[in-house]
Amino acid sequence: MLIDLSRLRCTQPAFVTVFPTALAIAGGWPSARLVLYGADGAMRSMLLAGRIPDTVQLAADLASARELFDRRPLQVRRHRDLPMHNAAAGAARRFVRESCEIWVVPPTIREIAELLSSELVSNAVEHAHSSSRLTVTGTGSALRVSVRDYSRTVIPRPRPIDVGAFRGRGLHLVAALSQSWGVHQHADGKTIWVNLQLDSPE
Structure with missing residues (x-):
């Protein structure tokens, strides 16, 4: 699944943990695959602070997200x-x-x-x-x-x-x-x- 975050606004840092949690519950990589893309500066900083890219791939745009879709995350x-x-x-x-x-x-x-x-x-x-x-x-x-x-x-x-x-x-x-x-x-x-x-x- 590819998720566009360009219109997502979030003020609670705990919210971003929903992405790795959902991926793990869905079966985890490679059975389930998730790439986030299009995050603005504030959202990207929140994702990085929560170390979300360790378990869920993060891309700048849709084209980059498609390239990362089959790549194994760090965790x-x-x-x-x-x-x-x-x-x-x-x-x-x-x-x-x-x-x-x-x-x-x-x-x-x-x-x-x-x-x-x-x-x-x-x-x-x-x-x-x-x-x-x-x-x-x-x-x-x-x-x-x-x-x-x-x-x-x-x-x-x-x-x-x-x-x-x-x-x-x-x-x-x-x-x-x-x-x-x-x-x-x-x-x-x-x-x-x-x-x-x-x-x-x-």
């Missing part, structure tokens, strides 16, 4: 909303596998991403008692997997491992297998994210 991103259900972890693994295959992520990184997404979504179901949004983001050098829940439960921390327990090792796996990880607190929940370094460009 590619996909979302999947998952229910509070035991089957959510399996759905997360399938979604991550599909995303990695589309973006040509190395198999070793894909397998780790599948495992960690499953653990994080399981945590949302079992401990936060919440549905979740799984987001996968790819760049030329890293893959990020994040899971947002909608519960005000305490921010998780790894607990001592109980060698006799079947569960309870999720965050230990996250810490051991990722290059970095963290938690963002929201008013109505939290997002746990992990970064995986790619062996080679996607």
Whole structure:
């Protein structure tokens, strides 16, 4: 889709986040493609300040937009909303596998991403008692997997491992297998994210 912004006026910086969000929900690149063009100086500054061109191509005019239509953005991103259900972890693994295959992520990184997404979504179901949004983001050098829940439960921390327990090792796996990880607190929940370094460009 090509969107002409020449007549669009916006005073709220948060508004421009609708473009990458819509692209991710629609399936993300390359399943869905979006190029913005014709923005005036104020709108362009707002888009750049929000780093929108990282995930959505930005062109000066229609001709340039057509040239960018098939080009991969600096970041590619996909979302999947998952229910509070035991089957959510399996759905997360399938979604991550599909995303990695589309973006040509190395198999070793894909397998780790599948495992960690499953653990994080399981945590949302079992401990936060919440549905979740799984987001996968790819760049030329890293893959990020994040899971947002909608519960005000305490921010998780790894607990001592109980060698006799079947569960309870999720965050230990996250810490051991990722290059970095963290938690963002929201008013109505939290997002746990992990970064995986790619062996080679996607």
